[in-house]
Amino acid sequence: MVKGVVGEETRLNSLESRLTKSALPSEVGLAIGKFSSALDRVFLFDLIPTPPNDSGEPASSIAHSDNKKTAAKSKTPVPDSLFIDQDWVAEHARHVSRMLVGGVKVVGVYVWLGDAAFKNSTITLCQTVKGVAEAAATVDWGERLLLHISYSPRRWNCRSCSLSPNITSGSLRPCDFKLGKVLSSIQTFKCMHNFDLRVPIFRDSAAKYQTFSDVLRHAISVHAKELTGAKALIDGKLVVDNEPCSSDGVHEIELLIPILSNSSVEACSQKDVVGILSFSGSLCSFAYLNSKEPISQAITDLKGDIITSLQSRLDIISDEADGDSGNNYDVERQVSDDIPAEKPVSQLVLQLLRKGYSLPFPRRVFALWLAGAYVCDYLQPSETVEVLKDHCMELLSMEAPTDVSTIFEPEKEVISFATKSFWDVAVPATETYLMGDKSKLDGRGESGAKSVKPGHINVVAAGLILILAILVGFLLFFLKG
Incomplete structure (x- = not known):
């Protein structure tokens, strides 16, 4: 059970500034970090937005209510709800999880959304978190994080989502959240x-x-x-x-x-x-x-x-x-x-x-990511590091590595027996049996004749040695007498 979450303040503050300037009605993405079983705590490294799908549409959008009759009867405005392309977010998580190294995992989902729309979309968000957990399938604890960045009112809320078979709004549990210096330590x-x-x-x-x-x-x-x-x-x-x-x-x-x-x-x-x-x-x-x-x-x-x-x-x-x-x-x-x-x-x-x-x-190559930490990618023999650069931009929303020194290829030298x-x-x-039996049949007579000779020679040699020993014994007996 997660008792607390500490987020890297430089990365999360930078994300909040970008979202505020963009004035987007919603955004969904992945929370990348590390779960410490010894401390029952999650250390958040970064938040990565899910890119637009193949049709160029965003992974999330606000579903506005246009039913004026329903609103008039209830005399209260119908709250907006959030639509999420859950399959696309899960596919993003599957590819990103391959690029992360030991201990660093996809630990949950974040959403940029107004407070009213969030309250009306909790089941959708829980289902998205569960889909991401199944796609990444790399963390062996039974819950994931849902980080809500609210712009109306402005605040951060972190919840732990239980990965139970039946997802309900009750699957969310408030979680202690604070900002700190995670990457420097x-x-x-x-x-x-x-x-x-x-x-x-x-x-x-x-x-x-x-x-x-x-x-x-x-x-x-x-x-x-x-x-x-x-x-x-x-x-x-x-x-x-x-x-x-x-x-x-x-x-x-x-x-x-x-x-x-x-x-x-x-x-x-x-x-x-x-x-x-x-x-x-x-x-x-x-x-x-x-x-x-x-x-x-x-x-x-x-x-x-x-x-x-x-x-x-x-x-x-x-x-x-x-x-x-x-x-x-x-x-x-x-x-x-x-x-x-x-x-x-x-x-x-x-x-x-x-x-x-x-x-x-495929061979594993690494690129510098945050505070000296690496992310990785897998290249086929015919592929170059340009594939790594493209994946870093598309999947991790990071700048393409321009300096060759920031790309680490430790498996390149042992490609003949290491990466291959x-x-x-x-x-x-x-x-094998047929080949062995055939060789025995083909050379049975010749090998049989040869096999007798070594045995015959050994018997003759042993007899001569025995006779020589007896003669030496008699000679010594007579000389002693």
Whole structure:
């Protein structure tokens, strides 16, 4: 449960000034911040407006009441209500959540609206908050924030919205809100994480997961379990307590996974396995910590960011491949005749592949955002950092990075095995058996003849050594007598 919310005063005051000058009747957007389970508090970093939809229409508008007869009968003016394109706001949240790094999440929704219209639109706002939470799906607490910036009268109100199945106006609960210096006190943690997962591919009768997407999601979930028990080194020292980190600068984190914790190696019979999926590489992760939070929170955020990053890359590949099934990233496909040529990559059935198949994953690049904090994006091998610049402007309403030094590409140097995580399907076991049996049959007579000779030579040598030992023994016995 959220007990309090602290917003970055420079960012929120700047937003209020912009909205006041714009004289917009309404605006809706995303609240970006960090939920601290140790402090039961949310730290708001920024508020990002949802851009116009593909038709150029704003994500929110005021629905005015034109029914004069109803107003005359009630003798009171019918209050205005708020219309929100909830699907578009949720889609915005889905894309923005991919650009945020460890610990920084979409924590709710903000709305610029008059007080009367707000009171008449609480259910709509709660439904919007719930849709955003489901689209982002990155924070494991059962509530989100609804920040109301009222221009009539001028004030800020923060409420916590419970994500219950049945959304009502009673789902909103007042929340303590204040402005402060949030960004100046955050600390940065960086981790270059190496991973190497090998998951067996089973026959149809024994397979729980068959398609490329399902098998790889299973491999990622397996690695998530491995990371749960991983120890951490911070700046070369083992993290053993929950004391706050007082030193400044970027802290280097190394995760130590126990050697025998590879749960991806399942007990199985060789006859059930037709191949192997190899998923390996090296990725970069960042996490940010408030000065009052324990170091363990940064470690948890880094572990979560690693898994989220892998899942985001898989989602990007699946989304784009499903949207253009004939392209499939120009990857050479070697499949059986049972698989249609237009089948998307994410739906490839691994049991039907007859030769090795590899697919590069997008690489993660970073751009400076606020107070030295980074946001990220994922680029395909053919894409440049111009894609990152466009996404920063469109999705985060920030100025496009013009200085190359503000763009960080840590995974570029290890692109051959880090940003391109390869999975290979081995030759089916039945073919291996046939090849082995054939080689045995072809060389049975010749190898059989040769196999007798070494054994015969060993017996003769042993006999000669035994006779020589007996003779030496008799000789020593007579000389001693």
